[in-house]
Amino acid sequence: MCCVEDVVCWNAMIDGYVKYSEMELAKLVFERMVCRDVVSWNTMINGYALVGSIKEAKRLFDEMPERNVVYWNSMLAGYVKCGDVEGAHGIFYKMPRRDVVSWNAMLACYAQSGKSNEAMELFNEMRDLGVKPTEATVVSLSSACGHLGALDQGASLHAYISEHKIGLTTIVGMVDEGRRFLACMSNLYGIDPKVEHYGCVIDLLSRAGLLVEAVELIERMPMEPNSSAWGALLGGCRIHGNIEVGELVGKHLVNIQPHHSAILANSSDADNVSSDDIVSFEGIESREKISESDQSCELIQTAAHVDTFVKEDI
Numbered sequence: 001m002c003c004v005e006d007v008v009c010w011n012a013m014i015d016g017y018v019k020y021s022e023m024e025l026a027k028l029v030f031e032r033m034v035c036r037d038v039v040s041w042n043t044m045i046n047g048y049a050l051v052g053s054i055k056e057a058k059r060l061f062d063e064m065p066e067r068n069v070v071y072w073n074s075m076l077a078g079y080v081k082c083g084d085v086e087g088a089h090g091i092f093y094k095m096p097r098r099d100v101v102s103w104n105a106m107l108a109c110y111a112q113s114g115k116s117n118e119a120m121e122l123f124n125e126m127r128d129l130g131v132k133p134t135e136a137t138v139v140s141l142s143s144a145c146g147h148l149g150a151l152d153q154g155a156s157l158h159a160y161i162s163e164h165k166i167g168l169t170t171i172v173g174m175v176d177e178g179r180r181f182l183a184c185m186s187n188l189y190g191i192d193p194k195v196e197h198y199g200c201v202i203d204l205l206s207r208a209g210l211l212v213e214a215v216e217l218i219e220r221m222p223m224e225p226n227s228s229a230w231g232a233l234l235g236g237c238r239i240h241g242n243i244e245v246g247e248l249v250g251k252h253l254v255n256i257q258p259h260h261s262a263i264l265a266n267s268s269d270a271d272n273v274s275s276d277d278i279v280s281f282e283g284i285e286s287r288e289k290i291s292e293s294d295q296s297c298e299l300i301q302t303a304a305h306v307d308t309f310v311k312e313d314i
Contacts, residue, residue: 011039018047023056042074049078054087073101080109103131107140178204195221199229206236211245227256 010033017026030036030044041064048057057078064071072095079088088109095102103126110119123141126133178201185191198221205214214233218225230253237246 014043021051023047045074045078049081054082069097076105080105085113104136111140175204175208202229203232206233209240211242
């Protein structure tokens with residue numbers, strides 16, 4: 001027989017090894033355990049995923065004596081961490097039961113991998129099945145809309161949020177924390193914020209729809225804003241359909257990287273765009289990564305695809 005205290009101690013040892021990526025040592029401890037609980041199994045699966053050993057994680061998952069939705073979600077999260085969209089898709093649709101965590105994990109996987117159309121389709125399926133979205137759902141979908149440049153879908157998402165009164169306290173909290181950390185970096189910790197730190201807060205403000213505040217922060221930066229900072233603001237403009245600020249951002253990006261080309265239109269109606277209304281730029285770095293448990297400084301990602309503010313093919 002095992003007492004709870006023993007299991008907790010064994011789990012703590014496994015967790016310690018996992019945090020230092022010592023999976024062989026974690027495995028030795030795990031195999032010596034007489035009794036294992038959900039924490040034991042999930043810590044090992046998460047550890048293998050973190051070091052990219054998804055096959056080992058799947059092997060362990062298959063050895064489980066019983067699997068509830070928590071175990072399934074742990075395996076799904078493993079595929080998401082490894083960026084294995086196909087594996088995540090496979091495990092998601094094999095799940096005997098899914099909760100909102102399962103849906104959010106799959107949505108985040110699509111959004112982080114640039115598969116925005118798939119993310120929007122999954123959200124529609126989620127709604128059809130009556131699964132109530134959470135703040136994490138909205139964050140992933142906002143990122144997906146940003147990748148697509150889907151102003152109509154972004155507006156539809158905003159209307160859905162308002163209609164169903166989905167709280168955005170998590171996003172608001174992240175914005176407040178971002179502001180606070182930026183303000184106290186030099187005062188409390190003696191660290192001068194770099195352009196990357198400003199970029200994180202700009203990204204948070206932009207995603208939250210606080211575009212004017214984001215512009216003001218860029219203008220107050222003690223150093224020259226780079227393309228990533230402007231690109232973060234552009235992503236917010238696309239999500240929230242702010243053409244006016246988006247045009248301003250586009251001009252700054254062209255000045256910074258004149259050899260790049262993509263599309264920025266003065267009108268949200270791509271069919272009525274004239275040649276005089278188009279500013280070109282391409283390959284702009286964007287900061288578009290959010291998952292349901294991410295912290296504010298994890299919002300940085302470089303998009304490899306061509307971003308367009310109105311429509312990819314005009």
